[in-house]
Amino acid sequence: MLQAVTSRPPSRRARKARVRCYEKNQELVVAVWRRIERRWRAYPPGLRALARDLVVTLGPKPQAFFSGPDAGPLLHFPIWLAGTSVQKSLPDLLEATALAYLYVRIQDNVIDEPATRGKPPLLLLGNLLLADAMALLGAFTGSPSFWQRAKAAWELFSEETERERRQISTKGPYTVAAFRRHSRKVALARIPLYAVLARANRDRATSLRRVDQLIDCMGQAYGLVNDVLGFTRDLASGANTHLLATARATLPSAQQHDSKAVERVLMAQPLFERFLEQSIGLHRRALPIGEALGIRVMRTFTDERIARIEHHTRQMTTLRLAAALAPANPMQ
Numbered sequence: 001m002l003q004a005v006t007s008r009p010p011s012r013r014a015r016k017a018r019v020r021c022y023e024k025n026q027e028l029v030v031a032v033w034r035r036i037e038r039r040w041r042a043y044p045p046g047l048r049a050l051a052r053d054l055v056v057t058l059g060p061k062p063q064a065f066f067s068g069p070d071a072g073p074l075l076h077f078p079i080w081l082a083g084t085s086v087q088k089s090l091p092d093l094l095e096a097t098a099l100a101y102l103y104v105r106i107q108d109n110v111i112d113e114p115a116t117r118g119k120p121p122l123l124l125l126g127n128l129l130l131a132d133a134m135a136l137l138g139a140f141t142g143s144p145s146f147w148q149r150a151k152a153a154w155e156l157f158s159e160e161t162e163r164e165r166r167q168i169s170t171k172g173p174y175t176v177a178a179f180r181r182h183s184r185k186v187a188l189a190r191i192p193l194y195a196v197l198a199r200a201n202r203d204r205a206t207s208l209r210r211v212d213q214l215i216d217c218m219g220q221a222y223g224l225v226n227d228v229l230g231f232t233r234d235l236a237s238g239a240n241t242h243l244l245a246t247a248r249a250t251l252p253s254a255q256q257h258d259s260k261a262v263e264r265v266l267m268a269q270p271l272f273e274r275f276l277e278q279s280i281g282l283h284r285r286a287l288p289i290g291e292a293l294g295i296r297v298m299r300t301f302t303d304e305r306i307a308r309i310e311h312h313t314r315q316m317t318t319l320r321l322a323a324a325l326a327p328a329n330p331m332q
Contacts, residue, residue: 019304021297022067025079032075032094033063039095039132050125054102057109057117066098069308070229072222073301074101077214078192080296086199089140096136097192103129104157104188111165112239137195146198149208153187153194160185167240171257174245183219190215193293202294210293217286224279225309228272228316235259247271267323272316280306 040051058065066075075094082090106126109118137150164182167174193211197203227234227243234241238259240248247265248256255261266272283302290298 019067019069019301019308021300021304022069022071022073022076025076026064026067028079028091028094029067029075030063032091032098033066035091035095036098043128047125047128050122053119054106054122054125057105070225072186072189072218074098074189074192076301077189077290077295078196080298080301081193081196081294083200086196089199092136093140093192093195096133096140099129099133099136100188100191102126103133108161111161113237137191141195141198143198143203145203146194149194150191153190156187157185160187169240171240171248172245173249174240174242176242179223179242180216180220183223184216186215186219186222189218207293210289214286214289214293214295217282217289221279221282221286224275224282225312228275228312231266231272235263243271243275267320270317270320272320273313276309276313276316280309283309 040048043051055062059068065071075097078093078097079090082093086093103126106122106129109116110120110123112118114120160182163178164185167178167182190211193215194203194208197207197211223242227241230241231243233239234244236259243266244262247262247269250265250269251258251261283305287298287302290302295301
């Protein structure tokens with residue numbers, strides 16, 4: 001049903017819900033993607049073929065993948081944080097960040113979608129992506145304290161990803177506290193910001209704490225939206241996301257494993273809207289943290305991201321109303 005809503009041509013209001021501050025960085029982001037493509041062309045034939053398989057999972061315009069309207073600000077926060085002293089070497093950091101993300105994406109696909117995008121041979125490509133990312137990071141900053149923090153971020157990402165994997169593979173309760181903890185799996189997004197601060201000699205304890213707080217807010221905010229936008233896929237796969245577990249908890253125990261019953265709850269109750277409103281609240285909470293850290297256009301990013309979430313809210317409300325009015329509505 002969601003596909004039916006989103007397949008229409010974008011309305012004027014939807015076009016206004018673009019994250020335009022991403023678009024202003026697109027020339028640099030595309031240049032980074034071209035660097036990655038050149039790097040892949042230098043790989044041996046087998047790994048080049050795997051790289052082509054990976055690109056297919058990024059959509060029809062992979063060069064725009066990191067700047068899509070619902071993409072996280074993984075490459076954009078470092079761009080906005082970097083001062084003039086860092087600008088010249090910024091493409092190295094952005095390429096390292098993108099390569100590390102692609103490595104993680106391969107892992108996620110293998111774990112979460114083994115029947116479709118999760119092709120185990122891509123793990124072999126991931127080995128080289130990670131090695132190249134670490135080499136670029138090492139050239140960007142050699143600060144020992146940076147590498148200690150980067151290792152801690154990798155550890156946090158790995159631990160919370162595994163905790164989340166165990167959670168969504170069950171049909172048990174999914175508490176708000178557990179969701180917040182699992183959202184820290186985006187800890188790798190801290191690393192490019194740590195690197196910018198280290199390179200600019202700004203890595204004071206207060207700034208580092210703000211990085212952690214900012215990325216934690218982003219992890220929760222984007223996680224809530226992802227639960228909403230991916231609900232049909234998650235219902236089909238049986239994943240026990242925070243959203244589906246919340247809906248499931250309202251049902252009698254005998255119906256909690258019935259995906260149709262869970263879907264009826266989602267159509268009848270404003271859980272979509274509630275999750276999206278919580279995401280908006282997290283973006284508002286993150287705004288003063290990002291501004292204090294020194295991220296340029298943080299207010300513009302926040303306003304545009306909230307407008308995008310409000311667009312999704314209207315879509316989901318329309319979806320629920322359409323389900324309620326449908327003649328064959330199973331809830332009637």
